Amino acid sequence: MSKEIIAKKAAVVDGIKDQFDNAVSAVVMNYRGLTVDEVTALRKELRDAGVKMEVIKNTYLRRAADLSGYKGLDELFTGPTAIAFSQEDVAAPARIVKKYAKQFDALELKGGFIEGKVATLEQLDELAGLPDREGMLSMLLSVLQAPIRNVAYAVKAVAEKGDESAA
Known part of the structure; x- marks a missing residue:
């Protein structure tokens, strides 16, 4: 093979x-x-979530994974392989691919990594079950509002009780 x-x-x-x-x-x-x-729809949804999906030769994936320190991924790079990388949302690739895997039996999740560590299929399933960023913020807001809402209900109940005793 030439040097070029x-x-x-x-x-x-x-x-x-x-x-x-x-x-x-x-x-x-x-x-x-x-x-x-189906692949186009999957790619579009991944792209909209900021995830980049690529089909890359397995030998290239193996070498790049080894150079990056992901030794446990080698066994995943067999047969037709696509990989979806996310630089922002940790859960987005797993969530979207799992959704499509339920919809299309032909799509099979092989494995991956989460924040620098090789992940099992069980870990990816757990990650896929997490809500997206907006859902998490909504849950956080609800938790933060609960004490204030409870105080408001208590003040209202005391005020109504005071009105009843005055009448």
């Missing part, structure tokens, strides 16, 4: 390594059996 080809392949692996290094999470999936429309 080797340099090009090394540059590709370096680019993939950067994606591994910059991602907060990623999921590896088998997409064989999905139609073009």
